[in-house]
Amino acid sequence: MSNSNHDDIQNEVVPATQSETQVNLPKSELPVHVLRRADVDPIAAARAERQVAIMFLLSAVFTVLAVVSFFAIPVDLYIRVPGPGVTSASNFALGITLGLAIFLIGTGAIHWARKLMPDDEVVQSRHGYSSSREIRESVMQEIRIGGEESGFTSRKIVRRSLLTAIAVLPLPAVILALDFGPLPQNELRETLWKKGVRLVTDPTGRYLRPEDFSVGSLVSAHPENLKEWEEENHNLNARAKTSILVVRMTPEQLRTSQGEGWDYQGIIAYSKICTHVGCPIALYEHRTHHLLCPCHQSTFDLADSGNVVFGPAARRLPQLPLGVDEEGYLVALSDFQEPVGPSFWERG
Amino acid sequence: MSQQVTRGAVDKSIDGTVKYLDDRLSTSGFIKRNIKKVFPDHWSFMLGEIALYSFIILLLSGVYLTFFYKPSLVEIVYDGSYLPLKGIKMSEAYASTLEISFDVRGGLLMRQVHHWGALLFVAAITVHLLRVFFTGAFRKPRELNWVIGVGLLVLAILEGFAGYSLPDDLLSGTGLRIASGIALAIPVVGTYVSFLVFGGEFPGLDFIPRLYTIHVLLVPGIMLALITAHLMMVWYQKHTQYPGPGRTNENVVGYPLMPVYMAKAGGFFFIVFGFLVLVSGLVTINPIWKYGPYMPDQVTAGSQPDWYIGWLDGGTRIMPNWEITVPGMFTLSPNILIPAVVVPGIMFTLLALYPWIEQWITGDKRIHHILERPRNNPNRTALGVMSLVFYGFLWISGGNDIIAQMLNLSINDMTRVIRVLIFITPPIAFIITKRICLSLQHKDRERLLHGDPTGRLLRLPNGEFIEVHEPLSDEVKAILLARTELPMLTPPAEVDANGVKTPNLWVKKLQHRLNRWWYVDQVPMPTAAELTAAKAHTLHELEDAQERGIEIAKDLPSPTKSH
Numbered sequence: 001m002s003n004s005n006h007d008d009i010q011n012e013v014v015p016a017t018q019s020e021t022q023v024n025l026p027k028s029e030l031p032v033h034v035l036r037r038a039d040v041d042p043i044a045a046a047r048a049e050r051q052v053a054i055m056f057l058l059s060a061v062f063t064v065l066a067v068v069s070f071f072a073i074p075v076d077l078y079i080r081v082p083g084p085g086v087t088s089a090s091n092f093a094l095g096i097t098l099g100l101a102i103f104l105i106g107t108g109a110i111h112w113a114r115k116l117m118p119d120d121e122v123v124q125s126r127h128g129y130s131s132s133r134e135i136r137e138s139v140m141q142e143i144r145i146g147g148e149e150s151g152f153t154s155r156k157i158v159r160r161s162l163l164t165a166i167a168v169l170p171l172p173a174v175i176l177a178l179d180f181g182p183l184p185q186n187e188l189r190e191t192l193w194k195k196g197v198r199l200v201t202d203p204t205g206r207y208l209r210p211e212d213f214s215v216g217s218l219v220s221a222h223p224e225n226l227k228e229w230e231e232e233n234h235n236l237n238a239r240a241k242t243s244i245l246v247v248r249m250t251p252e253q254l255r256t257s258q259g260e261g262w263d264y265q266g267i268i269a270y271s272k273i274c275t276h277v278g279c280p281i282a283l284y285e286h287r288t289h290h291l292l293c294p295c296h297q298s299t300f301d302l303a304d305s306g307n308v309v310f311g312p313a314a315r316r317l318p319q320l321p322l323g324v325d326e327e328g329y330l331v332a333l334s335d336f337q338e339p340v341g342p343s344f345w346e347r348g
Numbered sequence: 349m350s351q352q353v354t355r356g357a358v359d360k361s362i363d364g365t366v367k368y369l370d371d372r373l374s375t376s377g378f379i380k381r382n383i384k385k386v387f388p389d390h391w392s393f394m395l396g397e398i399a400l401y402s403f404i405i406l407l408l409s410g411v412y413l414t415f416f417y418k419p420s421l422v423e424i425v426y427d428g429s430y431l432p433l434k435g436i437k438m439s440e441a442y443a444s445t446l447e448i449s450f451d452v453r454g455g456l457l458m459r460q461v462h463h464w465g466a467l468l469f470v471a472a473i474t475v476h477l478l479r480v481f482f483t484g485a486f487r488k489p490r491e492l493n494w495v496i497g498v499g500l501l502v503l504a505i506l507e508g509f510a511g512y513s514l515p516d517d518l519l520s521g522t523g524l525r526i527a528s529g530i531a532l533a534i535p536v537v538g539t540y541v542s543f544l545v546f547g548g549e550f551p552g553l554d555f556i557p558r559l560y561t562i563h564v565l566l567v568p569g570i571m572l573a574l575i576t577a578h579l580m581m582v583w584y585q586k587h588t589q590y591p592g593p594g595r596t597n598e599n600v601v602g603y604p605l606m607p608v609y610m611a612k613a614g615g616f617f618f619i620v621f622g623f624l625v626l627v628s629g630l631v632t633i634n635p636i637w638k639y640g641p642y643m644p645d646q647v648t649a650g651s652q653p654d655w656y657i658g659w660l661d662g663g664t665r666i667m668p669n670w671e672i673t674v675p676g677m678f679t680l681s682p683n684i685l686i687p688a689v690v691v692p693g694i695m696f697t698l699l700a701l702y703p704w705i706e707q708w709i710t711g712d713k714r715i716h717h718i719l720e721r722p723r724n725n726p727n728r729t730a731l732g733v734m735s736l737v738f739y740g741f742l743w744i745s746g747g748n749d750i751i752a753q754m755l756n757l758s759i760n761d762m763t764r765v766i767r768v769l770i771f772i773t774p775p776i777a778f779i780i781t782k783r784i785c786l787s788l789q790h791k792d793r794e795r796l797l798h799g800d801p802t803g804r805l806l807r808l809p810n811g812e813f814i815e816v817h818e819p820l821s822d823e824v825k826a827i828l829l830a831r832t833e834l835p836m837l838t839p840p841a842e843v844d845a846n847g848v849k850t851p852n853l854w855v856k857k858l859q860h861r862l863n864r865w866w867y868v869d870q871v872p873m874p875t876a877a878e879l880t881a882a883k884a885h886t887l888h889e890l891e892d893a894q895e896r897g898i899e900i901a902k903d904l905p906s907p908t909k910s911h
Contacts, residue, residue, distance in 0.1 A: 123599050123600070124384075282647050
């Protein structure tokens with residue numbers, strides 16, 4: 001911190017030669033300090049003082065109002081305010097009063113500093129950061145000597161065994177992380193769908209029949225066994241995979257399908273989970289049969305095997321083969337034939 | 349000021365405290381050195397302050413929120429006072445966020461202060477970073493503090509995303525679904541990473557409690573340590589200052605900490621805080637009750653992340669659907685990895701290393717305390733604008749569905765156009781910015797040599813018309829002359845004096861070439877001789893004008909007194 005070696009430092013750390021313009025840098029002084037009104041006029045000073053005091057006092061008033069509104073306004077009261085619209089009265093009142101109470105302390109302090117505190121610019125000299133050559137070299141020497149004394153450099157066996165010990169020490173950390181969750185088995189390839197599982201609507205849980213579908217209508221559906229599974233497992237993992245979209249098309253509209261006989265009288269079902277990063281796909285355009293993911297705009301053509309027509313998704317939506325059971329309800333003919341949702345390394 | 353005649357209670361308590369602390373911790377030396385520490389004054393120096401104050405406000409409001417929030421994905425049936433969701437199944441996390449919003453007095457206000465504060469925090473960091481970049485404040489000796497700053501930006505973005513995800517509403521759950529999709533895309537270990545992070549399949553029950561610890565303890569702890577280091581470095585190295593009269597590389601000009609900066613900085617904290625509370629009282633942010641609880645099979649149209657995630661989401665949206673599959677072996681997803689991992693990785697790495705990159709090209713190892721005007725380093729300024737244009741297109745793409753809807757455009761066309769523009773426009777922005785900087789350098793040179801035109805024409809006896817120029821004020825001159833030029837690097841020698849081949853010659857050659865490119869267009873500063881000659885000329889011109897009875901301007905400094 002001492003500046004005693006300042007000249008020495010300067011010579012050491014500024015090796016670059018300056019062009020001659022540097023020589024011409026004006027040694028100009030600070031601009032002349034202009035006195036403010038409040039510096040020369042006692043009336044102006046008194047006014048500034050008054051203004052500051054008013055801001056501080058107003059702040060106190062708003063604090064009291066904030067306390068009052070906390071108690072006086074019920075938390076479930078809603079009011080219509082021009083601008084924000086219908087809003088929580090308590091939130092509105094607390095925000096305004098507390099905000100102003102805090103804000104006015106700030107403006108008061110700054111007004112005080114600007115009008116009444118000294119505003120002469122002050123010059124301080126900077127210090128060099130580099131220590132003197134002797135100190136630096138003695139530090140380097142100390143470190144070297146310390147290293148030698150410890151034997152870290154000379155005693156190879158000690159050094160290498162220590163480095164080995166440290167190198168393997170992170171291993172337990174990795175092992176501990178292995179119990180952060182179950183390791184992946186076959187979860188990403190299986191869903192609750194299987195042969196004969198009925199399609200139900202969400203959330204009413206009504207079984208779907210072919211008659212429920214007019215041409216062009218789109219319905220979001222689940223397997224009938226999802227409800228039971230969720231009651232047992234208390235998580236949403238199955239829901240994140242099983243959700244499907246069911247749509248009916250005329251045979252002329254339905255150009256291709258992922259498998260022969262996977263539709264039932266033009267009723268087809270695709271996974272609702274985007275093959276990009278897994279958002280549920282929700283926006284369907286009847287005219288084009290395009291299905292758009294609202295997250296990243298991947299677009300799939302349901303009339304053409306669910307193939308990607310636009311966007312960052314690389315894979316078609318997996319199709320669920322459909323049929324009807326003996327009671328006339330729509331059922332899956334099997335599970336999906338390929339994993340649903342985002343790609344993963346082992347997917348192959 | 350006057351001699352201590354009577355000593356009041358305040359004096360006594362001051363004396364007592366100083367003595368008490370000094371007897372035990374010898375604090376007086378430190379206080380003596382620092383109590384009058386000078387800070388330069390400029391509006392742009394307040395940007396970092398805003399970031400700091402938002403962080404403090406985030407800590408305060410965040411602690412309050414932890415008293416009510418329950419980091420749990422256990423499913424319950426909502427029975428709170430928000431009627432539209434009554435009887436609906438949801439996680440405890442979402443239900444407790446609803447409770448904060450509807451059943452706790454001042455809870456919604458604190459939640460909104462926290463959210464608005466987070467948006468302001470990242471915004472202030474970003475603009476502060478741009479100020480530091482474009483004025484060259486990161487140059488030696490402040491490179492290390494620059495890296496800390498970049499680290500803080502990355503942590504702030506992560507922290508923001510973590511906080512955004514905690515309420516477990518439909519929007520934030522969709523964000524996590526995307527995060528899990530990105531984790532799955534990591535080559536080789538992606539599936540394992542995803543399963544370990546989420547405690548099994550997505551969404552599982554483990555992630556929100558884990559994220560909570562990261563959000564309220566781990567990341568803020570690291571940030572607090574880094575912010576402390578950041579401020580200590582600023583304190584020790586002293587603040588940079590803009591060029592101006594009396595400002596040199598060896599001094600710092602401004603106002604003392606006690607009392608002016610204490611009042612100004614302290615007051616500004618209250619202004620930022622008060623502003624955030626006012627906005628939170630007036631403008632709803634993140635109305636999670638409108639989105640509903642997270643369901644992995646539901647989504648809303650027009651899903652938008654917070655502004656600072658927009659560029660990452662945007663990159664993911666405009667990326668072509670490249671995917672590499674070797675059947676039976678593996679699937680690699682560049683369509684996800686490039687925008688979500690590779691591009692941000694490259695951008696933050698370049699950003700963190702920039703001080704050393706520039707230093708390597710310029711060979712500038714000098715200490716800099718005077719900020720550089722952006723025009724005086726055209727390449728840096730142009731690189732900055734170029735990066736901003738690239739970032740800007742990524743960011744716009746993050747809202748491409750909303751923009752397309754508002755402007756009635758086809759979203760597909762818009763995406764295709766941006767895929768092209770994002771590569772074409774940054775270089776154009778570079779060239780335009782660089783040219784503007786160089787033109788401004790020309791203008792500065794002109795002004796230094798000839799002064800400012802007055803708009804008064806003078807006809808000389810020989811019939812020639814000249815325009816009378818007035819000399820620059822000391823203030824302006826000090827700013828214009830503050831530019832310091834460095835000589836270009838000399839070409840590297842192929843062999844040294846002993847005939848030994850220079851190692852890594854191609855690296856040195858590349859450095860030399862870049863150095864040439866960096867400086868070759870630079871408009872030279874007027875030399876001392878040129879300035880002297882120009883001054884004589886201006887004086888002569890003014891005398892000429894005066895002789896002919898033309899008064900230049902009364903408030904101008906007299907030409908004879910100027911430098």
